[in-house]
Amino acid sequence: MRRDKQESQAQFNRRAILLAGVGGAAFTALGARLYSLQILEQERFRLRAVANQFNFRIDLASRGNLFDRFGEGIAINRDGYRLQILPEQAGDPRTALDRLAAYMPLSEARIERLLDKIRTTPRHRPVLIAEDVDWETFSRVNLHLPELPGILPDLGEIRTYPHGPLAAHVTGYVQTPPPSNDDAPDEVRNLRRQPGYKIGRVGMEAALEDRLQGTAGRTTVEVNSSNRILRELPEEAVPPIPGEDIRLTIDVRAQRAALLALDGQSASAVTIDLATGEIMSLVSSPSFDPNPFVLGIGQEAFNALNTSQFRPMFNKATTGIYAPASTIKAVVALAALEDGVTDPGERILCTGSVELGDRTFHCWERRGHGAVNLHDAIKRSCDTYFYEVARRIGIDKLGEVARRYGLGEIHDIGMSLPDSADGLIPSERWKLTTRGERWSTGDTFNAGIGQGFMLASPLQLAVMTARLATGRAIEPTLIPRDEPIEFAPMSTNPAHMALINQAQRAVVHELGGTAYWVLDAGRRLGDPGVEMAGKTGTSQVYSISAEERRQGVREQADLPWRLRNHGLFIGFAPYDNPRYAVAVVVEHGGGGSSSAARPARDILEDLIRRDPGRHRVRPVADRMEQARNGSGGSGAAEG
């Protein structure tokens, strides 16, 4: 018994030691695992702990301002009260928004949209409820803030266009970017998610986006596991760099004068300073107010703009293309003189029509102009004369000269233009390759009076006018050039230039000129008064058929609006010392002399009276520099 007991105790001890050994091995395994985690892999886990602990908050940069040439703000920022909701603090978002609706108008549909947005946003990320809240509502909400958990009132910047429609097509507007696709880098997607983040959608806002936007800063914040911000680390903050302030060449007052002159018609006008190539005004009428677009224009208002037959959203001045019609006659005449196919003294008989094979080509003056020389042909816009000289020059030579004068190409004015804005200068090869037909003499006839295939935008016509006026290869721009620019002289013979411009002066100031009577019998511009030169044009939209003629449709006014001819006018002033050039196109305005000449003259007269071109535009001092120097980027600019 005793022996058994001792034996039993010995066996117990053996087995207890064995079990302790197993335990020891298990603890050793724990120690080994601990060693592997804390010693071998500590760097990896340390980084992950830091990634857990810190996050970044994006601080949007203040967008750069756009000014006109005199420093008048045309696209600036103002403070706007905003209301946001932070879902993680708001409890049930439905209840939170319903509570808020007691203090501000919040439609059911709006609440539904916000709830959708809240559902798809992380709970720690604020969601924008309303931008640009009026002060009364904002203060009311602030007063009741204790009853509105999760509602965050704050101050944001709102892009504003103080002159409303005056420069809408130049500035364009900013908008909330559309949801970015998933393959965009995280940084871009984060930025786009920021409440109040906007990007330029059209116009200079879009073209200058990179310079205007600035660089968003970021604040390092410590977050907890639910991503709530616990504290900021200002010492590690990267301040935002405000966007660049940029001055444009346009003059707000010239814009206003141009829009007034166009009088709400579906029309456009471009004016160019002949000394610098700076665009003084660029308007497309009727214009629109870009301000509602910033905060989201309502569907109804947008549809109204979008479906209007006057197409207010469309920039007709740069992208509308029209047959240049008779406004091109000066260029055709120059080509003829240069080619030696005619001389200024040669007279060509206009009987009112020309037979070509089995086709009849009419002069706009059915009774005929009689025997006209070059001066009279331009002054009275004789089509017959230009049919003949165009035939002599040939389309390819004509096209070459037209290109030299700025047609058929896109001018880099600092705004991105669609490819279609290059218009069209036809050639023999062009017709063969695109239409599969041979070029005919009839096509040349039409090209000689700027009809047929030929297409140009008002901007191109303004450039053509500028080059005709100065004999220099003027390049237009909306962004002031750093250095004064001396444009290269054109190869045109100055004597030819003088002849052409005398004739274009006669259009306005001589009895018999096509714009003489409509421009008040050649009244001089301004006081004491300067002379101008110009050319009318009528771009045919619809040919009145013989059938319609029999039914009594004789006049343009008898046709529906959209079938009437476009009226065109190009001009420059002063005649003896050219300073400003203008091109006007009035869609479906009837003949050029009746609809486009007056607005063009009024626009020139405003420029002649005020002479805004005297004011040299320099780029605005770099705001980034200001910010770096610590003076703050408040947006206050000199000028």
Added chain:
Amino acid sequence: MSFFTVSAPRDIRSKLFEINWTFVLLVALIGAVGVAMLYSVEQGSWNPYAIRHLVRLAAGLGLMVFVAMFPPRFWMGIAYPAYLGALVLLIGVEFMGVTVGGAQRWIDLGPIRMQPSEIMKIALVLALARYYHDLPEDRVSGLGGLIIPAIMIGTPMALIMLQPDLGTSLLLAATGAAIIFLAGLSWWVISGATVFAAGGIFIYLRFLIEPYQMARIQTFLNPEADPRGAGYQIQQAQIALGSGGSTGKGYMQGTQSSLDFLPEKQTDFIFTVLGEEFGFVGGMVVLGLYALLLANCVLIASSCKSTFLRLAVMGVATTFSLYVFINVGMVMGMLPVVGVPLPLISHGGTVMMAVLFGLGLILGAHVHRSAEPPKGAGLFG
């Protein structure tokens, strides 16, 4: 009685004199680590965890010494009644238990809520120890002596599994197996049973188990999974430990802990707070304290004259060491997430009291190591 035999102390004064102070000191040190960590978990606040832990530790140490004063024959006497009582309570929770985290574990007795499974862990150890103490030596190693222990282990296992709490149920099985092994089961039987069990488990998992049962086993293993997923918990726990590095981020400087990335940091995941703030060194010190305590238990066990005390000590020590191993293994990602606290350090009243009660039995075994209660000794026998 041999010449060297020292009789067990009879009066309180001589019993207190026999107390193993190294053992008490180790327990108090580990408990103090718990207080310090719970103070840190709340970023330097005694409320709500640290102060309660401290009070419980003090009370628990008192309980431990108090328990140690009872003679072995007292524990032998109540072993079977306690076991039966615990069984009744386990059945009771099926009908009137409070549901916490999907499993019925608590029984509400007015001011006290208790977990019958905690009682069962100790009661089973006592009952098995008593059974083997009474069993004639020649029957210990054979198969015959295995039937009653198997029933004694299997019944509470099944009841606890119904709660459902597979973790605790397996803990009971492991503890029971350790006692049977230490009691002297023959190696032949052990080998045979191992092969048999392994084969059975293999066939069950390979051929008989239905997919939904497999999924249910996963749920059993992890009944209290955080809604954000056990994977997230374990990842964050490992980030906390790993980023602690060799010496840690400093007391109360743990970012994973203070920024709430750690789940259940005051209870099951407290070891990660320790690892983050004190690093590898801190973790090893605590593991070392546990190892010293357990080594002490083995020494105490082998110094005991009676089978009852030896087995009771080793049974409690096995449960204790399994707690530590499973908890630390779990937070380090070696074991699945099962709700097992780190004894003496995790916050939680019932477990603390149960653990210190068990340790009281071990301390008492040391005090009464020379006692040799006869087979079949009762409470008053």
